[in-house]
Amino acid sequence: MCRNITELRGLEPAATADEISAAARQYVRKVSGITRTTEANAEAFELAVAEVAATTTRLLAELPARRQPPKTIPPLRRPEVRARLGI
Template identity: 50%
Template sequence: MCRSIKTLRAPVTPDVRDEDIRAAALQYVRKVSGFRAPAAHNQAVFDQAVADVTAATQHLLAHLEVRGSGGGASRE
Protein backbone atom coordinates (compact mmCIF):
# COMPACT_ATOMS: atom_id res chain seq x y z
CA MET A 1 0.00 0.00 0.00
CA CYS A 2 1.14 3.55 -0.77
CA ARG A 3 4.39 2.56 -2.42
CA SER A 4 5.05 6.17 -3.42
CA ILE A 5 5.28 7.30 0.20
CA LYS A 6 8.96 7.51 1.08
CA THR A 7 10.58 6.96 4.46
CA LEU A 8 10.70 10.26 6.33
CA ARG A 9 12.57 9.10 9.43
CA ALA A 10 16.05 10.40 10.14
CA PRO A 11 18.75 9.42 9.30
CA VAL A 12 17.17 7.83 6.20
CA THR A 13 15.81 11.24 5.20
CA PRO A 14 17.76 13.89 7.12
CA ASP A 15 15.96 17.06 5.97
CA VAL A 16 12.23 16.41 6.14
CA ARG A 17 10.05 19.43 5.47
CA ASP A 18 6.45 19.94 6.53
CA GLU A 19 5.54 19.75 2.83
CA ASP A 20 7.03 16.23 2.66
CA ILE A 21 4.94 15.11 5.62
CA ARG A 22 1.75 16.65 4.22
CA ALA A 23 2.36 15.05 0.81
CA ALA A 24 2.71 11.63 2.46
CA ALA A 25 -0.47 12.24 4.47
CA LEU A 26 -2.36 13.28 1.35
CA GLN A 27 -1.22 10.16 -0.51
CA TYR A 28 -2.30 7.98 2.41
CA VAL A 29 -5.76 9.58 2.66
CA ARG A 30 -6.22 9.28 -1.11
CA LYS A 31 -5.32 5.60 -0.98
CA VAL A 32 -7.52 4.79 2.00
CA SER A 33 -10.53 6.78 0.75
CA GLY A 34 -10.20 5.68 -2.85
CA PHE A 35 -10.56 9.29 -4.03
CA ARG A 36 -7.86 11.34 -5.70
CA ALA A 37 -10.05 14.41 -5.27
CA PRO A 38 -13.17 14.15 -3.12
CA ALA A 39 -16.58 15.45 -4.13
CA ALA A 40 -17.53 18.83 -2.67
CA HIS A 41 -19.68 17.22 0.03
CA ASN A 42 -16.66 15.20 1.24
CA GLN A 43 -14.01 17.92 0.93
CA ALA A 44 -14.08 19.06 4.56
CA VAL A 45 -13.75 15.56 6.03
CA PHE A 46 -11.04 14.70 3.47
CA ASP A 47 -9.06 17.84 4.36
CA GLN A 48 -9.47 17.15 8.07
CA ALA A 49 -8.17 13.61 7.59
CA VAL A 50 -5.09 14.95 5.79
CA ALA A 51 -4.49 17.42 8.63
CA ASP A 52 -4.92 14.69 11.26
CA VAL A 53 -2.56 12.28 9.50
CA THR A 54 -0.04 15.09 9.01
CA ALA A 55 -0.14 15.93 12.74
CA ALA A 56 0.14 12.27 13.73
CA THR A 57 3.12 11.82 11.42
CA GLN A 58 4.85 14.92 12.78
CA HIS A 59 4.31 13.62 16.31
CA LEU A 60 5.63 10.18 15.39
CA LEU A 61 8.77 11.53 13.73
CA ALA A 62 9.42 13.93 16.61
CA HIS A 63 9.25 11.15 19.20
CA LEU A 64 10.85 8.15 17.51
CA GLU A 65 14.04 6.97 19.14
CA VAL A 66 16.55 5.71 16.61
CA ARG A 67 19.29 3.53 18.06
CA GLY A 68 22.71 5.09 17.91
CA SER A 69 21.38 8.57 17.26
CA GLY A 70 21.19 9.75 20.86
CA GLY A 71 17.41 9.95 21.08
CA GLY A 72 14.50 11.30 19.13
CA ALA A 73 14.91 13.92 16.48
CA SER A 74 12.65 16.73 17.65
CA ARG A 75 10.81 18.78 15.04
CA GLU A 76 8.81 20.86 17.50
Protein backbone atom coordinates in the same frame (compact mmCIF):
# COMPACT_ATOMS: atom_id res chain seq x y z
CA MET B 1 -0.90 -0.90 0.44
CA CYS B 2 0.90 2.46 0.07
CA ARG B 3 4.08 1.31 -1.57
CA ASN B 4 4.80 4.73 -3.06
CA ILE B 5 4.84 6.69 0.18
CA THR B 6 8.44 7.64 0.86
CA GLU B 7 10.04 7.02 4.22
CA LEU B 8 10.48 10.34 6.00
CA ARG B 9 12.41 9.20 9.05
CA GLY B 10 16.13 9.90 9.03
CA LEU B 11 16.16 12.69 6.46
CA GLU B 12 18.86 15.34 6.72
CA PRO B 13 17.57 17.96 7.07
CA ALA B 14 14.46 16.58 8.74
CA ALA B 15 11.23 16.11 6.80
CA THR B 16 9.46 19.37 6.09
CA ALA B 17 5.81 20.10 6.82
CA ASP B 18 5.16 20.00 3.06
CA GLU B 19 6.73 16.54 2.75
CA ILE B 20 4.71 15.26 5.69
CA SER B 21 1.51 16.77 4.30
CA ALA B 22 2.16 15.28 0.86
CA ALA B 23 2.64 11.82 2.38
CA ALA B 24 -0.51 12.24 4.49
CA ARG B 25 -2.52 13.32 1.42
CA GLN B 26 -1.26 10.31 -0.54
CA TYR B 27 -2.19 7.97 2.31
CA VAL B 28 -5.70 9.42 2.68
CA ARG B 29 -6.23 9.23 -1.09
CA LYS B 30 -5.21 5.59 -1.09
CA VAL B 31 -7.31 4.42 1.85
CA SER B 32 -10.38 6.48 0.88
CA GLY B 33 -10.26 5.80 -2.84
CA ILE B 34 -10.76 9.53 -3.46
CA THR B 35 -8.44 11.07 -6.02
CA ARG B 36 -10.35 14.33 -6.48
CA THR B 37 -12.45 15.85 -3.75
CA THR B 38 -15.94 17.20 -4.27
CA GLU B 39 -17.94 19.65 -2.19
CA ALA B 40 -19.55 16.70 -0.45
CA ASN B 41 -16.31 15.11 0.73
CA ALA B 42 -13.72 17.93 0.77
CA GLU B 43 -14.11 18.81 4.45
CA ALA B 44 -13.80 15.21 5.67
CA PHE B 45 -10.88 14.58 3.31
CA GLU B 46 -8.92 17.66 4.41
CA LEU B 47 -9.61 16.92 8.08
CA ALA B 48 -8.23 13.40 7.61
CA VAL B 49 -5.12 14.76 5.86
CA ALA B 50 -4.52 17.23 8.71
CA GLU B 51 -4.94 14.51 11.36
CA VAL B 52 -2.61 12.08 9.58
CA ALA B 53 -0.02 14.84 9.08
CA ALA B 54 -0.19 15.85 12.76
CA THR B 55 0.17 12.24 13.89
CA THR B 56 3.08 11.70 11.50
CA THR B 57 4.82 14.83 12.78
CA ARG B 58 4.49 13.61 16.37
CA LEU B 59 5.69 10.14 15.43
CA LEU B 60 8.79 11.42 13.65
CA ALA B 61 9.60 13.70 16.59
CA GLU B 62 9.32 10.86 19.11
CA LEU B 63 11.24 8.15 17.23
CA PRO B 64 14.95 7.82 17.92
CA ALA B 65 17.28 9.04 15.19
CA ARG B 66 17.87 6.60 12.37
CA ARG B 67 21.44 5.59 11.64
CA GLN B 68 21.01 5.47 7.87
CA PRO B 69 19.01 7.75 5.58
CA PRO B 70 15.97 6.32 3.77
CA LYS B 71 16.63 4.32 0.61
CA THR B 72 14.63 6.68 -1.61
CA ILE B 73 14.54 10.44 -1.99
CA PRO B 74 11.22 12.04 -1.02
CA PRO B 75 9.40 13.46 -4.07
CA LEU B 76 9.55 17.05 -2.81
CA ARG B 77 13.35 16.81 -2.70
CA ARG B 78 13.71 15.49 -6.27
CA PRO B 79 14.89 18.21 -8.68
CA GLU B 80 12.36 17.30 -11.39
CA VAL B 81 9.45 17.51 -8.95
CA ARG B 82 10.70 20.79 -7.46
CA ALA B 83 10.99 22.25 -10.97
CA ARG B 84 7.47 21.13 -11.86
CA LEU B 85 6.04 22.66 -8.69
CA GLY B 86 8.12 25.82 -9.01
CA ILE B 87 9.77 25.33 -5.60
